[in-house]
Every structure is written in structure tokens, then in C-alpha cells.
Amino acid sequence: MDPRLLLLGTIWLRLRGDSLGAFGHYLAAHFDTLRLEFWALFVGGVANGLLYGMIAVGYTLVYGVLRLINFAHSEIFMSGGFAGYFVMRALVGAGAPPAGIASVGLITLGIVAGGTVGAVMATVLERVAYRPLRRRNAPKLAYLISAIGASYFLFNLAGKEFGHLAVSTPQPYINHPVFHIFGAPVQMYFVIIFIVGLVMFVALDRVISKTRLGRGIRAVAQDAETASLMGVNIDRTIAITFIVGGTLGGAAGFLFGLGYGVVYTMGFVPALKAFTAAVLGGIGNLRGAMIGGLILGIFESLSVVFVQAAYIDVVAFGILVTVLLVRPTGILGERLGRAA
Amino acid sequence: MKLRLNKTVAVVASSALLLLAVPAVGMASASGAVHKPKPKPKPTYVIGYEGPLSGGNLQLGLNMVFSVELAINQANASGKYPFKLKLARYDDQGDPTISPTQAQSAVANHQLMALVGPAFSGATAAAEPYYSAAHIATVSPSATRVSLATSGWNNFFRVVADDGVQGPADADYLVKTKSFKSVYVVNDGSAYGSGVASAFATEATTDGATVTTATVPGTAQCSDGSASATEYTAAATQAVASKAGAMFYGGYYCDLGLFLGALSSAGWTGTVLSDDGSDSPALIQGTTPPSAANDVLMSCACAQSTNKTFNKEFQNLSNFSAATATYAPEAYDATNVIIAAMAKLKTVTRAGIVAELHKITYKGITKVIHFQSDGNISGSAIYVNEVESGSVVQLGLE
Numbered sequence: 001m002d003p004r005l006l007l008l009g010t011i012w013l014r015l016r017g018d019s020l021g022a023f024g025h026y027l028a029a030h031f032d033t034l035r036l037e038f039w040a041l042f043v044g045g046v047a048n049g050l051l052y053g054m055i056a057v058g059y060t061l062v063y064g065v066l067r068l069i070n071f072a073h074s075e076i077f078m079s080g081g082f083a084g085y086f087v088m089r090a091l092v093g094a095g096a097p098p099a100g101i102a103s104v105g106l107i108t109l110g111i112v113a114g115g116t117v118g119a120v121m122a123t124v125l126e127r128v129a130y131r132p133l134r135r136r137n138a139p140k141l142a143y144l145i146s147a148i149g150a151s152y153f154l155f156n157l158a159g160k161e162f163g164h165l166a167v168s169t170p171q172p173y174i175n176h177p178v179f180h181i182f183g184a185p186v187q188m189y190f191v192i193i194f195i196v197g198l199v200m201f202v203a204l205d206r207v208i209s210k211t212r213l214g215r216g217i218r219a220v221a222q223d224a225e226t227a228s229l230m231g232v233n234i235d236r237t238i239a240i241t242f243i244v245g246g247t248l249g250g251a252a253g254f255l256f257g258l259g260y261g262v263v264y265t266m267g268f269v270p271a272l273k274a275f276t277a278a279v280l281g282g283i284g285n286l287r288g289a290m291i292g293g294l295i296l297g298i299f300e301s302l303s304v305v306f307v308q309a310a311y312i313d314v315v316a317f318g319i320l321v322t323v324l325l326v327r328p329t330g331i332l333g334e335r336l337g338r339a340a
Numbered sequence: 341m342k343l344r345l346n347k348t349v350a351v352v353a354s355s356a357l358l359l360l361a362v363p364a365v366g367m368a369s370a371s372g373a374v375h376k377p378k379p380k381p382k383p384t385y386v387i388g389y390e391g392p393l394s395g396g397n398l399q400l401g402l403n404m405v406f407s408v409e410l411a412i413n414q415a416n417a418s419g420k421y422p423f424k425l426k427l428a429r430y431d432d433q434g435d436p437t438i439s440p441t442q443a444q445s446a447v448a449n450h451q452l453m454a455l456v457g458p459a460f461s462g463a464t465a466a467a468e469p470y471y472s473a474a475h476i477a478t479v480s481p482s483a484t485r486v487s488l489a490t491s492g493w494n495n496f497f498r499v500v501a502d503d504g505v506q507g508p509a510d511a512d513y514l515v516k517t518k519s520f521k522s523v524y525v526v527n528d529g530s531a532y533g534s535g536v537a538s539a540f541a542t543e544a545t546t547d548g549a550t551v552t553t554a555t556v557p558g559t560a561q562c563s564d565g566s567a568s569a570t571e572y573t574a575a576a577t578q579a580v581a582s583k584a585g586a587m588f589y590g591g592y593y594c595d596l597g598l599f600l601g602a603l604s605s606a607g608w609t610g611t612v613l614s615d616d617g618s619d620s621p622a623l624i625q626g627t628t629p630p631s632a633a634n635d636v637l638m639s640c641a642c643a644q645s646t647n648k649t650f651n652k653e654f655q656n657l658s659n660f661s662a663a664t665a666t667y668a669p670e671a672y673d674a675t676n677v678i679i680a681a682m683a684k685l686k687t688v689t690r691a692g693i694v695a696e697l698h699k700i701t702y703k704g705i706t707k708v709i710h711f712q713s714d715g716n717i718s719g720s721a722i723y724v725n726e727v728e729s730g731s732v733v734q735l736g737l738e
Binding site for chain 2: 033036037040041044045047048051052097159164165166167168169171175177185187189256258259260261263265266268269270272273297300301302303304305308309310312313
């Protein structure tokens, strides 16, 4: 056995202050819990992971073409949540939640509303906060400050306009278990996230790898100057990149708001998690964002068997640090151009 | 030489001024004896309020600050006090890191004589060293952490029972009155939430129930925590897996609302009892779907106000109902007890108010207010409320 492992094991036992037998019992008991709850936790984890992934796409695409972390992306997510909230409030209101085809229509509408507002917000951000800096060849640090400033401005504006209290989105569907996986119920809410998340990822992946637009984005990501010499319109490509990221972020905002309600501060932590997911998968890498999101979501969820919910973030960032120690560029490596 | 001359001139000039001034002073005092004294303008004193006036726990702060404003307006309008009162608002967002700055700014306001608040326990613990050093009496309508009264702050008072009373009373209610044998005890990681939850757990164990404890940290979207609402799915799965029949939640309404949504999704069917931090209609508004908040029980050392005058005037001022405004009646009593103490003093000073509050007995709208020597209220009662089809209903005493 690797002596380092033995050493680690010894330290662990010392820390717990247990005898080997008690330690074995501890592990056995927890793995037993894990066996019982695995599927329920897994389903929730995948749903969270898809949400993180959808937000992470916005970070990763923008990083790919601009080498810039768009820290105002959390507010694009928030704006999508509010767009969905207002549409649902207007169409569903306080009445009984509709069912069947009406639900499907309403949820589609909510996603369209969230995605559209997200895309509009992203475009405005690009025009107001980034393009003027790009024109003046500003240093990277200026973008960062501009992004943080835009983020603070936007969420405080939302707080002022929409109130500071959390409100729940009127439900366009009835949240009941649709089917069971190995005895674990799968709620309608999770099914919606699975479908929307998968459709969006597959569609986006196809667009980036197969279409002319996708080639443009990849070309700018690889070498913006050469791409422009080859006839790629850089401004247009960057604008479209923001729109794509904003659409997914806004749609994710709607899905999050559907399950957890909306409030002006809703963007901060989910976006931080998504950023983590993007770095975990390899920032600038589209598939990396999806895989990073899923890994983060699932591991977070399963970790509650071994540690309390209070330590979920410790696990999440522990995974990040461990992966980066072994692979500094993330799981799939860095570049949008190469991997996608 | 020139300098010396100047000096001489200065001396002459100043003595001439002095000569002129002396008769003037003499005349003034003489005329004062002849004419009727003008009514002295009433001094203006400030009563501060410190609590969350922005952020996720805004509603609790609004409930209180409108009451403070109402009490001050009424005192000014009555004309029976030898002073005018003004309100100063200090927004700490319920956050212990913001609270000290707000306290320092309150201390620096020399007109400020006493303060209602701070609203939250963590914020109170962080601010009290500053208030205490300046001898400013603080009367909290809602800070219930036990240790606040035992930290040696002579200026600390509260008009509610502490967590040491609420937690055990809640435990007795679930285990003895409602006969639950197994209780899942959750706290939100805040100073307040863990305080109530651990007092609950100790008493529930003594009462013979099986207790499982868990920390489910508050979220950043509810202002104080660092977690994400997405993490609540896993925490709720754990709670359901515990197969406990009842849950006690130590924390605030905003995070509880998120957790209730996750619990209903995970298939929780048991009874949920929470503390006074959750006792607000904003809980229902913030729960997705709102039906997940149905039948949730909330305990509170606060009674709903049955005082019709207060309810009407509070509604006029705030545009929302006093019937559902947690801690509004207590904040009203806290302000009035300060005003009553000020009225008993010949010269109103910060330290004078502290000394007077230690002696006073005042009949408020919630209870007769008399403080123990550590600042705790004498005598108390815990009420239990329930969410019934979208509104909060008081069930009665636990």
C-alpha cells in the first residue's frame, strides 16, 4: 500500500479519535445511508448540475472569445428569473396551477421570456460595460472592475424596482413525482430541468461545432486577429457570444426561480457555483462547462451523506482545488477552439 | 516696537469691550426679573432604531421601525412631555459586520439618548460594546440570544423572552403536547438559529424524544448566509430519510421558505415548527409553491396585538396590517418605555435613562414591562401560530 495513503489514514483516525473498529462502523453506516439515499440525492444533484452548467456556459463562452470573466453574468441570471416571474404572474396568477398542454406552453413561454431578457441584458452589458473598454484597448483589470460595477448596479437596481423581499414564482405546473428511479421519486421540476438542460446543451454543442457561426466563435477564440483577417466580423461574433451565453443564463434563471422563487440577490451564489463549474471543466471549454456543472452538482448532493449540509461548499471547493492541483487547466483543458 | 504698540491697542480695545459688556449683562438680568420669562424652547432628543432596513430581512425591520415612529409621533402630538422627540434610523441589515459602524454613528449623534434595537442577536452582540461604553440604553424588541443579558452590559434591555425560554417551550410543545417521539432539529447556522435549536434539542432529549440535528446554512439570497438554494434539495432528502415525524427549524422565514419548498419536493409530510424568526407572512410569500407553507407552526414570545387604537394607527402609518407585523407591538412598547423613563428624569441624559429603565414598571400593549437586573423582561409567555390557507393564525399559548 502506498505509504502516503497509510499516513493519511492514520491522521484521519487520530482526528476522529476513534478505534479502527469504530471507524469501520462509521464508514459502513454512512455507505449504508448512501446506498439508501443515493438515487434521490443523485437526481437532485443532476438537476442542480444542469442548472450550474447552463449558467457556466455564459462564463466559458465569453472567456473563450474575450479572455475575460463576466462577473455580471449573475445578474443576467437574475434578470431571467424576474422575466419568468412576471410572465408567470401575469398568465398564471394566484389561481390553481394548470396542467397538461397548458403547463408545457407556459413553461416554454417562461423559458423564452427568461432567455430573451437574459440575451437582451447580455447585449446591453457588452455594449455598455465592455465594448467601450475594448475600443480603448483597456487593460484586463479594467474589464474586471467594470463587470463588478455593472453587477452591483444591476442587482441593487432590481432590489429597488422589484422590492427586497423574496417572492415565489406562480407555479405553471403541479410538482409531483413523475416516475421513480430505484425507488427514488423524480419530481416534475427535475424532469423539466433535465429536458430543458439537455436540449439546450445538445443544440448549443451542435451550433458551436457544426455551423458557420460556431466556426466564427471558435476562430475568434483561437486567434482574434487572424480570424478578422480571414473575414470574421469580430464585433458581431462577440455580440453573438454574449447573446448565446445570456440566453442560457436567463433560461437557467427562470428554471431556478420556478423552484426557489426570485429575489434581487438570487444570482450571486448560483453564479459563483457555475463559475466554479466552468473552471473545473476547463474555462473556455463548452463541454467542460457542462461536465463541470454536473460533477459539482452531483458531488455536492451526495456529500450530505458524509458531512452536514453546512459543509457542502467545503466539498465543492475542495473538489475544485483537488482537480486544479492535478490538472491546472481543468478536466477537459482550456480552449474552446480545440475541444469543441 | 510696532508689535508692542499693537499689543497695547489690543489690550485697550478689549478692556473697552469688557466695560461695555458688563452693563449690558447687568441690564439683561434686571429686565429678566421684571418681565415674564419667555417659554423655554423644548429640547429635541433623538431615539434611534437599529435593525434591518434593507436586505432579505427587511420586513422585520419595517414592522419595528413603523412602531417606533408611531410612538414618537404620538408622544410629540400629546404635548405632555417637556421635550420633542425625533427618530433616527440605523440600517444594519441584521448583519453583525455592519452593525458596529451603525452603532458608532449612533453614538456620535449627541442628541441621541436611547435606542430601540438592535433587532438581531448577532448584530446586537457586535454593537453592544459601543452602546455600552457610551451609556446608551438599548431596548431590543426582538434580540433573543441568551448570552446578551449575561455579557455585563448594564445598558442592555429587551422586551421579549430569550431563546432560553422559547427553545425549551417549543420542545415541550412538540414532544409533550403533540406527542412526537422523533424530532429532526435544523438550524440555519446563524447565531440566533443555532441558539434556539440547541436549546430545543436539549429539552426535547430530556423530554424523551429521539433528536437528530442538522445544520442547513442560510443562503446568500436571504442576505446573511453563504449557501445556495440548490443545496437545500440534498438537505431535504436527508431530513425525509431520517423518518422523523416532526421538524424544528431554528432560523428565519426567508431561508425556511426555500427549505419548505425543497422539503415538499422531497416528499416530507411531517409537522414543521419554527421560531419567531419565521413568524411572518413573508414566509408564505417566499415559499415555492406557497402551499408548501401550509400547516407550518411558528412560535413566538410575541403576542398579536389586540389593541385596536394601535392596530389602526399602525396601519395608517405603514400601509400594512399590524395584525401580522411580528414585533411591531413590542417595538411600540420598547419605544414607549424609553419615553416613560425620559419623562421621569429632571435632566435627560443617556446614563440617566439607563438607571431609570432598571427601576421602571410600565404597562405596555403586550405586557407589563419591568426589567430584571440583567435586562431581561420579567415573566413571559410563548405563543404558537399556524399558517392556514395562506395566512398566519394565532393558535394560543404553547
